[in-house]
Amino acid sequence: MAFAGGGALAAAVSRAGGLGLIGGGYGDPAWLEAQFEAAAGAHVGVGFITWSLRKSPSLLTDVLRHRPAAVMLSFGDPRPFVDEIRAAGARVICQCQDLGHVMDAVEVQADIVVAQGAEAGGHGAARGTLGFVPEAADYLAAHAAGTLLLAAGGIGDGRGLAASLVLGADGVLLGTRLWAATEALVQPGHHQALLETDGDGTLRTTVADIARQIAWPRGFTARIRRNAFTDRWHGHEADLERAVAVEGPRYRQAFAAGDAEHTGVWFGEAAGVIHAIEPAAVIVERMADEAAQCLARQAAAVGGPAAGERAVLPSAPSDLASASALAFPEAGQTERLAPPPVLDADQQAAADELINGPRGGVYGPFRPLLHRPPLLRAAAKLGETLRYTGTLDAALREWTICVVARETENVFEWEMHHPLAVRAGVPVAALGALATRSALPADLDPALALAARVARELLATHRIGEATYAQALVQWGEAALVELLTLAGYFAMVCWVMNVARTPGPQRV
Ligand SMILES: Cc1cc2nc3c(=O)[nH]c(=O)nc-3n(C[C@H](O)[C@H](O)[C@H](O)COP(=O)(O)O)c2cc1C
Known part of the structure; x- marks a missing residue:
């Protein structure tokens, strides 16, 4: 998770039994250094927006010096980076938004494939988690049986984890649920906004990228909270492009101030099942417990x-x-x-x-x-x-x-x-x-x-x-x-x- 997923959150997730990822995002070397320091030697990984990493590939070389457990590549061709990641002893995670991406991930022999559905907070594409995960599971079973599959998008509690396992995933990748962790680098006003928002209160849009003047490749949109900013500009993208000299700084200022109405507030549909900002360890452990209970209950009900x-x-x-x-x-x-x-x-x-x-x-x-x-x-x-x-x-x-x-x-x-x-x-x-x-x-x-x-x-x-x-x-x-x-x-x-x-x-x- 770009910006929100810092070293403290990643370390807390890893200590709780998950694998925490530092959200490398668009790649700010000083920020990344600080976050690896905050992780204090915990066994964490790091994620990059692949099309952005292509512009400054030395970032990867820099972070690999920290010996991350894994590097996640999303939104672009993983091929230029996998050899370097492997040579550094890290696992390759490819986050995929459609079956074509899964095929690319198999081609580069990714260790872990993430099937990300459109319910996800932040950037993503169009496939729904429920349909995409089992299809990805079938593809991996046929073509790369040893590859682990994680489901992502809309998973906010143990029910989502249990459902993902039933769909054929080996685990889940969480964004929104951990964005709502006490360790996340999120403004209190944005955390509060999540608690006040249900699953209907988000949308996929390009307006945050237009305001930030980040040129995302076609096909990717971002799920953010519906608010005054999206009400004003979603559907009026050309107007926003014309007004960006004024609206861009306004967006960034509101973001920095924790204003939840006049900027992008980055979370997904899982907001509807999140009712508290809690430590990551509590979230991870409860989710695992809930999932085990769900599965046991279902098994008992069926058998x-x-x-x-x-x-x-x-x-x-x-x-x-x-x-x-x-x-x-x-x-x-x-x-x-x-x-x-x-x-x-x-x-x-x-x-x-x-x-x-x-x-x-x-x-x-x-x-x-x-x-x-x-x-x-x-x-x-x-x-x-x-x-x-x-x-x-x-x-x-x-x-x-x-x-x-x-x-x-x-x-x-x-x-x-x-x-x-x-x-x-x-x-x-x-x-x-x-x-x-x-x-x-x-x-x-x-x-x-x-x-x-x-x-x-x-x-x-x-x-x-x-x-x-x-x-x-x-x-x-x-x-x-x-x-x-x-x-x-x-x-x-x-x-x-x-x-x-x-x-x-x-x-x-
Ligand atoms: C605030 C935020 C920032 C994100 N930034 C990135 C990113 O930089 N790179 C990436 O691959 N995915 C990013 N994601 C998407 C996550 O990797 C993940 O796919 C998604 O959050 C899963 O869905 P969920 O939010 O419903 O849990 C981000 C998600 C959020 C909520």
Whole structure:
């Protein structure tokens, strides 16, 4: 984001698990230097307006000295720059506005393609995000399967991220939502204007470029806020060109003063779902959490029990009492796959081992597993290894189990582990938020918030995204991450078996 996307914002996004980009825009060397300094060594990338970069290519050489993680090229032919970017060890991101651009990006073997729809704030073209992203995904699948695809344009919350993933993107590129971050280099008056504007209150136009006397190539327009400036000049572009000697300085003055009426105020349709100016980390983390919840909900709606069988979950309260009072889909139904009424010798031996081991009884997943003693023993051993000799601290372990139990809507593990989580120090409010599927408390221990994200992403998408993986690696290191993934997988497995078996909660055994 030219002008707004400085080093502090980029660094905050990267620290939150995304990849922050400094908006190189038209390329002011002193400004770029200052922004890399503000990024304070964070792992960030940088973006350029490609047709403008062609006029002063030394800018690229200058920024590559800062060893950016990636360089994004938009609005023009990427070919002249990709070799230099690669030679410096940075990834090449090509932001594309139509399928022709995607083909160009594939030709230069871009590492990441951004499919930008016309809902986007700032410059762009005509394709809509909803139609363009899946088409780009299909093209990449056929011609460059290893290339990552990001969706851009109109994505302002976790629903947009979830939808983008469903459309075939690997992630999203955000402009407007991060323009509305506290770290963005945006005048307070412009931030306030966004909060007062809904998604209808923007338009694509060329009047800001005419006023600034920036000659954009044909086909590109900019989405900005509708205001007195656009009301006066949009549709009267020739008049503005004639009046530019007066109107140009007026535009720039109003912009510098934070006047939201007599200049371009640069944001897109996502304004309609943005209701607060917040730190970038809050935005990134909430968006990931919301998306994981959306995907899990949709997966449950499509693949879960029939609508008539589903219990109504409590909607508002978020304390532990309401959490433990959750109704589950299998509530009140007759148990299936219960232990055989007469045990054979091996089943009896397996039952005795459980009764005489740390569990002290045959309950939960071991009721259905008693049908297959070798599996019961293997599962019991893995569960014991994770629970009794694992290296994760108790709060992290019990919390992760609770997330899995909640996401799989499993009564046994939820009722068994949420008291253990409380005892291990997990805040009651966080468990309440899990129970009601509401946003996790903002002050939740970042490790617990990350564990929730990992577990939810796993259950919703069967993998975790690059950003989550990178953050998890920093948080826990390889061995503990493997342990956490195995923990989530083990509990997902036993929850599935019990959901099918309608195994009752621990109090009812
Ligand atoms: C204030 C602002 C400035 C932008 N400047 C640039 C830019 O210099 N180069 C660029 O490639 N894209 C720029 N964009 C577009 C973004 O890269 C991105 O495609 C867009 O913001 C995504 O849509 P969204 O605003 O709905 O999130 C800008 C967007 C905004 C809001």
